[in-house]
Amino acid sequence: DIVVLTKADDDDLFAKNRRTLSRYSSAPVVRAVHRPVSIRHPLSGERHHSSWLGGKRVAAICGIGDPASFRRSLASLGAEVVKFFAHPDHASYKERDLAEAFAPVRSGEAEMLVTTGKDWVRIEPFRAMFAASIGTGGIGVLEVEISIIENADLFYEAVDRVASPKVDAK
Structure with missing residues (x-):
């Protein structure tokens, strides 16, 4: 068994959580x-390094467990978040939710609407509703990777144990 602590950027908080777990x-x-x-533009297929968001005025929409972390990520990249639409985790979006979220893009207040990969899956079925009015660069998906920064060897050993085929000793 292993325990994986994610979003463990803060050294002090990580140490505290590790002590509690122990x-x-x-x-x-x-x-x-x-x-x-x-940042991926799903309507055009274009992709930019995340730093491309620096200095951009954006609106953002998400329905994730920790929406504040999404907002912090955008701010850490230098984006100016002019409107932020946080929905409950796993929210099912309605047309009115997306109309409200795209309004800052349509009015010029924001250059684009940024969302998470998880949310794009739920927004994509509405693309006909907004694609013509915002252009191919009007929505972006912030792509995130998870990096293991401590005990990666233990993590991969655990994955190998679980993923390796079991051999019956008959």
Whole structure:
């Protein structure tokens, strides 16, 4: 067994969480962080390094467990978040939700609407509703990767144990 702590950028908080975990489990702790890597324009297929958001005025929409972390990611990249639409985790978007989210793009207040990969899956079925009025660059998906920064070897060994085929000793 292992424990994986994600979004573990803060050294002090990570140390505190590790101490707390040690009271309940002796399993090794793997430390991972989320890193924005690119912005993808799903209507055009264009992709830019995440730093491309620097200085851009954006609106953002998400329905994830920790919407504040999405907002912090955008701010850390230098984006100016002019409107932020946070919905409950796994929200099913309605036309009115997206009309409201795209309004800052249509009015020119924001250069684009940025969302998460998880949210794009739920927004994409509405593309006919907004694609013509915002252009191919009017929506961007912030792509994020998880990087293991501590005990990666333990993580990959655990994955290998689970993923390796079991051989029956008959």
